[in-house]
Amino acid sequence: MGVISVDGSLNFPDFRSAERTFQLLTQVSGRAGRGNQHGKVFVQTMSPDHYAINSAIAHDCHGFCTEELKFRDELDYPPFSHLAIVEVSGNNEAAVESAAKKTAADMSRQKRILHLRVSILGPAAAPLSILRGRHRKQILLKAKYRNDLHRLIKTTKDSLELPSTIRLSIDIDPVDML
Incomplete structure (x- = not known):
């Protein structure tokens, strides 16, 4: 399964864009492999080091939440405002x-x-x-x-x-x- 130009989601003019990108990649990876079958997910991006992408690849919800909350706190976005x-x-x-x-x-x-x-x-x-x-x-x-x-x-x-x-x-x- 592939996600073409994930940057469109990542760079959307919304403070929740990283959250939505993480959610999309997590959902796609869940659909790629079911049960005993392992699947592969290919992601096309210009931002391979972005925490949302790396956290989704690593299936690291906690790491994503930590980074996302830090970002939102710095810019005073919800849940901090x-x-x-x-x-x-x-x-x-x-x-x-x-x-x-x-x-x-x-x-x-x-x-x-x-x-x-x-x-x-x-x-x-x-x-x-x-x-x-x-x-x-x-x-x-x-x-x-x-x-x-x-x-x-x-x-x-x-x-x-x-x-x-x-x-x-x-x-x-x-x-x-x-």
């Missing part, structure tokens, strides 16, 4: 850009006023920057305490005025970053 993705979308790219900047600026202002411990990253183009004809920008929020995240989102929603052509959606503790 809580995340929210604020998505600003609309049919007009310039209007979406303007609304996303206004939303991020309002969040920064609310953060200062309320003394919240939240990192505000963005706005930036969403990984799928156009979806179903709508332009999309994302603002990523990181907070150690979920309450800070919720307060920032609530106060921003209550004070923010956007054009009716702009849609604002919020995904708290997102499963993926798309």
